[in-house]
Every structure is written in structure tokens, then in C-alpha cells.
Amino acid sequence: MSDDDALDDLIATEPERSRARDLLPLFYPQVRAMARRERRRWDGGETLQTTALVNEAFLKLRHQPEFASEGHFLRSAAIAIRHALISYARERQAEKRNHGRAPLPLEAAAEVADEDAGERLLLDVGEALQRLAELSPRLAQVVECRFYAGYNDEETALALGLTARTVRRDWVKARAWLQQALDG
Secondary structure: OOHHHHHHHHHOOOHHHHHHHHHHHHHHHHHHHHHHHHHHHHOOOOOOOHHHHHHHHHHHHOOOOOOOOHHHHHHHHHHHHHHHHHHHHHHHHHHOOOOOOOOOOHHHHHHHHHHHHHHHHHHHHHHHHHHHHHHOHHHHHHHHHHHHOOOOHHHHHHHHOOOHHHHHHHHHHHHHHHHHHHHO
């Protein structure tokens, strides 16, 4: 079974999913590229594959019956990918909490610390972005478009219905806020 067939099976079962199903073949390469980029960026180990991440994103998207535009669909896919990565990192962190296993030797601790750093950063960024969304939803949306979807200023402006100049200002503010939140 090909990746496309598997995704069609995931989305094709309910009539309210028709818009997602219509958009899937059109944007699958872009969503897959987003997922690959994010998976590599967060260095979440080799256990999470791009196809699995895309499938998880489309499982989340199936609950949204219609999308206002192509930009809305791609932004929603980027958010779904982010949520899937954060869920994956949380699960891996929970699995690593000793669960009755013998303590690690000191030599192995450095390897585990390096592996945990990427997952911890992913979780910290997710929490910081959630706090930013509570303060300013628009700034959080700009971060989702620029950072997670990989959009430039113009694409972000189109997706959010803003001007490119406003996006640039918001991007500077959001990055500064996130940097301060992550450093603190």
C-alpha cells in the first residue's frame, strides 16, 4: 500500500472530511516537506518517520471539515505537525523516566542527555508558544507560519490576511518574546 493510499484510507471514511481529502493530493508534497524539515530540526531520534508524522497530522486535520484557503490548510497542517511532534516528545520523555529499570552507568548518561536535549527544547518551545498564544494569538500564528510551515513574509501575510510589513514586525516581536521566554 502506498503512502497516498494509506492517507486516503485515513481521511476517506466520513463525508465531512471531503475538503481535507480534496486538498490532500494537492498539498501532500508540501506537507511532507514540512514534516521532514521539522523532524530533522528537532532531532527526535530515528524512530519517528516522516510518513508517520504526516499521517498523524492528517488524522488531526480530518476533524476540520473545511478550510478557508490553501494557506489555511497548510497552516493547519503545520500546527498539526507541531502538535504531533510535541506529543511524540512527551511520550518519549515519559518512557525514559526510569520505570523500575536499573540506573544508567555514568558513561551512558552523556548520550541520554544529548538525546533528551532536542526533545526538551521541542517541549519548551511548544510551551512558550502556547503562552505567547494566550498573550497574542496573532504573534503565535505568525510564528507557526514562519517557523513551522516555513513561509516567508509574503506567504505568511497571505495565509493570515495581513500585510507583509505587519508580518515582519510581528515576527521580530514574537522571536524576541520567545527568546526571552526560553532564556528565562
